[in-house]
Amino acid sequence: MVGPLHYLFLAAALFALGALGVVVRRNALIVLMSIELMLNAVNLTFLTFSRFPLVRVAPTQTGFLSGHTAVFFVIAVAAAEAAVGLAIVIAVFRSRTTVNVDEFDSLKF
């Protein structure tokens, strides 16, 4: 029987992979993709708790579908973020001819 723990461990694994990707990968596109992975890991956590709530909520009560609602918001924000992020990566590539994040270090002292 697949319980909430399975989903949560999967989400944690995805989040950790995503975080690792953000920290270690050098290609800006891959970093963006890793961020998507982390967002979706969060989505999975939301849905898990929506499916297996800790406190029973009747369908008529406020909060019954709040997990699902949050997920839709996250997907919308992730889409916007992907659009803006890709646009920034392209703009940076045009001026620096590289997408290697190690070389994006002008924001310092």
Next chain:
Amino acid sequence: MEVSWLYLIFLLPLLGAAVNGLLGRWLPKATLYAIALLVVLLSFCIGLFAWLQIARLEGEAAQLHQTVFTWFSVGSLKVDLGLAFDRLSGTLVLVVTGVGFLIHLYSVGYMEEDPAQWRYFAYLNLFVSMMLILVLADNLVAMFVGWEGVGLCSYLLIGFWYDDETKAYAGRKAFVVNRIGDFGFLIGIFVVYLYTGQVSFHALRLAPLSLGVASAAAALLFVGATGKSAQLPLYVWLPDAMAGPTPVSALIHAATMVTAGVYMVARLSFLYVQAPGVMAVVAIIGILTALIAALIGTSQMDIKKVLAYSTVSQLGYMFIGVGVGAFAAGTAHLITHAFFKACLFLCSGAVMHGLHGEQNMAKMGGLRRAGLKQTATTFFVATVAITGVFPISGFFSKDEILARALNTRAFDFLTAWNPEWTNVPVLRPLLVGLSQTRLTFLGSTVYVVGTLTALITSFYMWRCYRLTFEGEYRGPHEVHPHESPWVMTVPLWILAGLSILAALIVLPWHGLSFTWEHFTEGVFARPRGGAPAERLPQWLAFGIALAVAWTGYLVARWLYAPGLQGDEKLSSALPRLRRTLANALYVDAFYDWAVSKPLFATARGLWRVVDATLIDGLLINGSAQAVAAAGSALRRFQNGDVQRYAAVTAVGVLILVYVFLVRG
């Protein structure tokens, strides 16, 4: 008698100072003069009106009083701006405003060319106002306001031509030296208040004081007087104060402000008679100052310096007077001195005016025949008054002081030491011997030294007169001496006339009802020791005084008949003495070495070590440098690598998770 208009006396000049000081720059000259002169003349008229009123009243009632307002009130201390117009302060009001008006008038001619006249007349009016507050005040605190105010005006006017470094320095010196004295004065007020809880003269007169408190207060207040009235050891500022415009020297540094110390002692006569030891000190300081300043005066070449040392010396005489308990004689000399010394100073101003600013007597001579006949005549009259070759005002007032010093009994019961003061074994027999010595000889000593000083006074004043006005003209040929305009000569004549007329109030026949002594009956306290003795017949005392004055005159006449050769003769006869005296006994150099230099060295040390190194270096720049160093060490962490930030953040989150979830 309580009146409501006394405050006008000092308020009018204050108003004049405000108008001229704030708007004078844009006022036409005629308006400026009109305001400055009118306010002083008006307060003279009000003073005269008040004076005529109190002259008709008798005894304790002969006083006008006004409480203008309560200045402040803290706990049991209540200080009013109270004015008391009695026979002493009232007469001084007339002297201050009268002589002050003449000098304002004179200044119109003297300061004709100066571009900053508005400033000059504003200061002068402010000075008159402050002097009137000093004289009229009915308590110590209000008197202190005037006391400081005249000091401020003196500073402003000595350094009036402030773009000349030496003149600005003279102004600062006067202020600083006066501050030293004022410190003593202030402490004196504190002592008086601490032990009596009173500051007004009327209340203090009735307050019982122990000998110790009275002596401490009197001595401390006298420290203030030595500063303001240029006595040993604080007289050094007055000769330098001659850097100011000459009318200022006449008004402030001869006629009025410098007599404030004498006035204060006379006003507080009830306090001083309770401290006979301090009175002895006052008399000793007075006689020493009179002698030393007169000696220095014999060797000065600058005409104003001669008059300045003469002022110091005459102030010494006044202090002898108040010191031996002859308060009336001391203040009478104050008044007569105001007339003849103002006249002398204004004459020296007229000489400088006629010679385009020349002050060196070596470049004068023969000025009486060279066109300054009026100046020479008035200077002659004033010189007669100060030296006493013919009995007019100065003769009688000075000899009254000396006779009172000789005859005084104020010190008869004093001993030089009190055996209870010490138990030091070796010193004790010596001091016990001292304690059995009565100071009866003090009065006679003062008389002898004072008579000697009168001889020197006669000598240096006639030297000054002869070098300036007699003999041949020694100045450069391109300078043509000329007489001053009428605004300057008229004050000279009036003051010369007053120098003669003032003899009336100091005539020595005690039956006369209009003499100063009779007029101020009841104003002054009587010294302890009883009525003065008659140690010398009056006719003999006058004979000695006349002989002394004539000796000085004849010696000066004989030595300086040919002109400057007299100085050369003296210099070759007594070279070292002359040089020492010409350098004013090196007192300035000594103060420089003993006080100024160590003070400057200490200040420099504090500046270098404490200020520059410790405060600026360690605390201010040090803390800034520590912050900067910490910043540059910490900025290594901000390398611009977003991934590094993210990694650090993630590690931080993991630590937080561990701390709060796993361990907690």
